[in-house]
Amino acid sequence: MSAIAVKHKPPIVTTLGFIKAVQAWKHLRSEIASSVAGGINNIKSAMLDESKFDVHLKLWALRIPRELCKVATRILNGYLLDRARIKPITEDPSCEKNRYMILSEKVQNVDLSDIPNPKIDELKGLCKIEVVPYSLTLGYSYWGADHVLKQILPPGLEVPSSFETIVKYSIGVTLDFLFELFFPPPHNCHIAHLNIADELIPFKDVIAKVIYDKNHPRIKTVVNKVGTITNEFRVPKFEILAGKDDMVTEVKQYGATFKLDYSLVYWNSRLEHEHIRLVSQFQAGETVCDMFAGIGPFAIPAAQKGCLVYANDLNPDSIRYLKINAEINKCLLVRVIQNLIFPFSNPVSNAAHRVNGKTKSDDIRLAGELEEVPCNNLSNPEGIEGSPINADASVAAVKRRPESCQEAKSIKGGTNKRMRGSESFNTKPWEHVDHVIMNLPASALQFLDAFRGLIQRRYWKGPLPWIHCYCFVRSNETKESIISEAESALNASIRDPIFHRVRDVAPNKAMFCLSFRLPEDSCSNEDITNSVLHSADIKS
Structure with missing residues (x-):
């Protein structure tokens, strides 16, 4: 087994050498910080004398x-x-x-x-x-940000020598000093996001002012990420360093417009090419399930392509902006599932858990609601017909609106030239899904156990779905170890897996997409309906 090649600096041969290198680096950072500590209070006035x-x-x-x-x-x-x-x-x-x-x-x-x-x-x-x-x-107004920062920061600190275009008007520098500029004209994206290294923290205000000065009026807000991401929604905390306190913005990718509050939802412009790559594999008329949809970077373009998309996210703010973005882009083929999660690996326990409507958290409704986006202007939802679970039972049934895509398209303002809105999707989600997207690289592999026995062959039609599971891979890990982890979660063997390298996120860490067709062994040949209802009756 060979380790996955992750781009990184030349390895340190011995453990002793590694320890010495770490100690030397910490010592250097400490010296740099102490050498500038005395003048921190005068940084803003002295270092930003524009006449200099x-x-x-x-x-x-x-x-x-x-x-x-x-x-x-x-x-x-x-x-x-x-x-x-x-x-x-x-x-x-x-x-x-x-x-x-x-x-x-x-x-x-x-x-x-x-x-x-x-x-x-x-x-x-x-x-x-x-x-x-x-x-x-x-004068000061003539020089670029890189030139100014080189002049004002002390020797020994790494400063950007040039700006690298990541996405349209998105620029990054180094892993220690990352600057993302979200400005796709003519939309209102105006936020500059800084990840400032520890040794540059004393200079964060002056750095932000330079970035603001050199990009205004395109950039109106400069923020810096504070601490590590610890909340369940994977949303970083920010401090505003320059400009106005306005985190609501718009980003444009592949012809779609995404509105978001950068302080409430997760967004990464550097994943644009991955969004395009995966969606390009979908065909019009297919059904896609986006398990961690966010504000819709996969769901919206898939719906524009003519796919029926079931989108879910734990973050209520992501759900809110997902609906807004579906309306902005006139996507009639997006079905939003609010807070529908499966915390248990046993399918009977999962279903019974959903029947009782209980969750680990009082704030999350496992029973969820399946609904179309507000742009359809449809009301009076009715229960789904043909569900494997008896609709007459005292069950918190999943709901959906009965109108077909053809009917929805006839509503004023609900057209979309880029999608086949006239196609009717009569197949129920428990009968067939073509693709499942699991874009939560930090823990998506751990959610694969939800597929154990989830699909019942009695109801399923056609081939099993493709699973697209994102994960982080470190340099000491192998493809075989990742596949083994996925197989353990599924309790089934994966055939012909596809590994796609998405991007490097650290010197020894990369993001990958593991794609495979759901193994037949993970399906259930039993009708669990009666077992579920019986289990629910016992618990009630």
Whole structure:
């Protein structure tokens, strides 16, 4: 068995060497922090003196009639000022008929001896050459964030030398100093998210101000993640470092618009390509179950493609924004399941647990409600017909609205050109599902036991579903060990699994997607209906 290749720095050969390296790194960070501690109180005022960034250039310029500027530009190619965002041709303040052609810094002499004679002769053939001095000041507003940060942070601290585009207007730097810029115009995404390393914490305010200054008005809020993610909804805590306190924004991906409150729900723009990759495997008319749907990065594009999507999430705020996003994108094929979870591995216990409507937490309703998104404007939900569990029993039945997709599409404002909204989905979810998405890499493998005996062959139609389970894999783990963990949860053997590397999340940790068809051995050939109802009667 070979370990999964995870991109990381060259390994340290010995344990002793590793310990020494860790100690040296901690010592360096401690020294850096102590060396700047004394001046922390003056960081904002001293380090952001914008006048300190002024660079004064003493240059030469040629006064040329404006109608000859195009020809003169060709002649002086390579000898005009070449600075980003600075035009080498500007107006002559003394005469509107003339223009100044600003020469490069390498032209030092007023006699233009730094320019080849043939070029000077050609210019003289056009007009009389007049050389004038020209002063140019490059101030704080001219310099980019990387240049400014290099100037203000102490030596020894790693600062970004360039910005890497991750997604449209999303930029990241290093694992220690990660900057994500969410700004897909023309939408209202305006949040810059910083993960600032410990040694940079004393400078977090000045870093945020620079990021804000260099990206405003596109960026209106700069936040920093505080601590580690510990809540059950996997939503980080943020502190606002610059700009206004507004965490509600919009992001656009693959033609879909996602509205979200960044402080209440999870979102990661760097997963855009993975969303596209997985959804591209779905076909119009298929049924998809998104177990950890969030605000809909998989569910919305799948519905736009013409799939019927059952979407669930534990976070009520994610459910709220999922419904909003389905309405914004006019997705009629999204069915939202609120708080429908399966904490037990035994299918009879699961079903009985759902029948009784009891949960581990009083805030979660296992019985859940299956409903269409608000954009359908449908009301008066009725009980599902054809359920394996007797509808006459005293059971908290799962509910859905009876209208078909064809009927829903006829509602004013409910069309979507990108999906086949006219298709009717008559198959019930206990009869057939094509794909199940489990995008919770920290613990999705532990949820696979929910599939033990969940599918009853008596009701199921067609092939078993594809399971797409996301997980984190460390450098000391193997594909075989991950598959073994999945098989243990399923209590069945997996055939022909597919491993797809999504992205590196740390030097020795990567995110993978494990795709496989649900094993036949995980299905139940028994009718558990009577067992469930009998169990419910006993407990009641």
